Amino acid sequence: xxxxxxxxxxxxxxxxxxxxxxxxxxxxxxxxxxxxxxxxxxxxxxxxxxxxxxxxxxxxxxxxxxxxxxxxxxxx
Amino acid sequence: xxxxxxxxxxxxxxxxxxxxxxxxxxxxxxxxxxxxxxxxxxxxxxxxxxxxxxxxxxxxxxxxxxxxxxxxxxxxxxxxxxxxxxxxxxxxxxxxxxxxxxxxxxxxxxxxxxxxxxxxxxxxxxxxxxxxxxxxxxxxxxxxxxxxxxxxxxxxxxxxxxxxxxxxxxxxxxxxxxxxxxxxxxxxxxxxxxxxxxxxxxxxxxxxxxxxxxxxxxxxxxxxxxxxxxxxxxxxxxxxxxxxxxxxxxxxxxxxxxxxxxxxxxxxxxxxxxxxxxxx
Numbered sequence: 001x002x003x004x005x006x007x008x009x010x011x012x013x014x015x016x017x018x019x020x021x022x023x024x025x026x027x028x029x030x031x032x033x034x035x036x037x038x039x040x041x042x043x044x045x046x047x048x049x050x051x052x053x054x055x056x057x058x059x060x061x062x063x064x065x066x067x068x069x070x071x072x073x074x075x076x
Numbered sequence: 077x078x079x080x081x082x083x084x085x086x087x088x089x090x091x092x093x094x095x096x097x098x099x100x101x102x103x104x105x106x107x108x109x110x111x112x113x114x115x116x117x118x119x120x121x122x123x124x125x126x127x128x129x130x131x132x133x134x135x136x137x138x139x140x141x142x143x144x145x146x147x148x149x150x151x152x153x154x155x156x157x158x159x160x161x162x163x164x165x166x167x168x169x170x171x172x173x174x175x176x177x178x179x180x181x182x183x184x185x186x187x188x189x190x191x192x193x194x195x196x197x198x199x200x201x202x203x204x205x206x207x208x209x210x211x212x213x214x215x216x217x218x219x220x221x222x223x224x225x226x227x228x229x230x231x232x233x234x235x236x237x238x239x240x241x242x243x244x245x246x247x248x249x250x251x252x253x254x255x256x257x258x259x260x261x262x263x264x265x266x267x268x269x270x271x272x273x274x275x276x277x278x279x280x281x282x283x284x285x286x287x288x289x290x291x292x293x294x295x296x297x298x299x300x301x302x303x304x305x306x307x308x309x310x311x312x313x314x315x316x317x318x319x320x321x322x323x324x325x326x327x328x329x330x331x332x333x334x335x336x337x338x339x340x341x342x343x344x345x346x347x348x349x350x351x352x353x354x355x356x
Contacts, residue, residue: 052152052317059270059314066273073092 015072022068029061088287089191090280094207095198107199108207111189115180115204123175142175149174152317156324162229166323169221173214174316180204181275181308185301190279206275208268215268218319226326235326267318274311278304 037054040047094106126142134140149171157163183189184203193200204210227235239260240253282300289296 055310055314056317056321059311059318060266063266063270063273066270066277069277070092070273 011075014075018068018072018075022071023065026061026065026068030058033057033061088283090283091191091199091202092276092280094202095196097196097198097200106207107202108204108210111183111201112180112204112210114201115183119176119179145175145178146171149316152313153320156320158328162327166221166225166320170316170320173218173319174312177205177214177271177312177315178309180210181312182305184275184279185305185308191283203275203279205271206279208272211272212264212268214271214315215264218267218315219264219322222319222323222326225323229327263318263322267315271311271315274307278307 033054037051040050094108096104097107097110098105122138123142126139129139130143134143150167153167153170154160154163180203184206189199189201189203191199205214230238239256240249242249244250244253278300282297282304285300286293286297
């Protein structure tokens with residue numbers, strides 16, 4: 001008997017779900033960081049010197065997206 | 077067939093771990109370590125030359141770029157510390173770290189590094205920072221410096237004490253303090269994983285888009301190549317920035333009161349009329 005798993009490569013679907021699901025959160029998070037930074041600069045242009053601090057938060061969030069990307073290599 | 081990548085039955089060849097290229101005295105030497113040695117030699121030559129050519133009035137060229145980059149790191153470190161003399165003490169290590177990571181990240185962009193030159197069925201050259209062993213070594217050394225500096229500035233007992241918000245005899249504060257200690261240890265892992273995954277995965281993304289482009293591969297890969305270059309520079313900076321922040325929070329914790337007192341005496345001494353008035 002031929003099952004569904006034999007006819008289509010379910011690993012591809014798994015990888016796709018992993019990438020899609022794993023990138024939603026970091027994507028929203030990075031958007032919030034960048035939006036808040038621009039809002040702060042718009043209200044108070046002297047706040048533009050805090051770009052380094054904003055990049056730190058981007059780096060912290062980005063790690064989770066990278067972990068999602070790296071996990072696709074363990075799916076066979 | 078031109079459209080064969082659309083029916084991707086076999087993807088591009090990617091490597092997430094370095095491969096052994098030869099053995100030296102029975103030790104396996106991976107392509108990352110080999111490229112790391114090459115980068116050390118190149119960087120030694122470049123920076124010794126730069127160090128000999130530094131003038132008060134710069135003549136431009138490569139020396140000036142190195143000066144600008146070093147000045148950028150120095151200003152980052154100085155803005156993080158409250159006490160500038162303490163910032164100067166830790167500057168040499170962070171400048172070395174920044175240039176080492178920057179050079180090793182960017183050396184992965186040179187054509188011929190990666191899967192284009194294959195030897196013993198593994199790529200002959202691979203960027204040093206695209207190896208987890210390399211980044212965890214950098215993170216362990218950096219966090220070792222952070223812990224040593226914190227203990228030296230605070231004293232052992234005060235260092236242990238600063239993890240606890242209240243008295244450690246209170247079970248709630250004890251548990252929270254232990255969690256805080258564990259969080260401090262995970263910084264080693266997060267620093268190393270961030271650098272390793274960024275460098276490796278951005279390289280894989282360039283390979284994937286070169287593969288999808290097929291006959292127009294340079295055109296499709298070019299934007300991601302530029303993202304790769306930007307990300308390499310950003311990650312070298314962020315590694316240094318995070319390490320500086322960890323060390324600065326520990327060092328600033330102690331020196332707050334002494335600093336204001338020192339500033340007050342400086343101000344009195346600097347103003348002659350005030351000194352005269354005080355003497356009178």
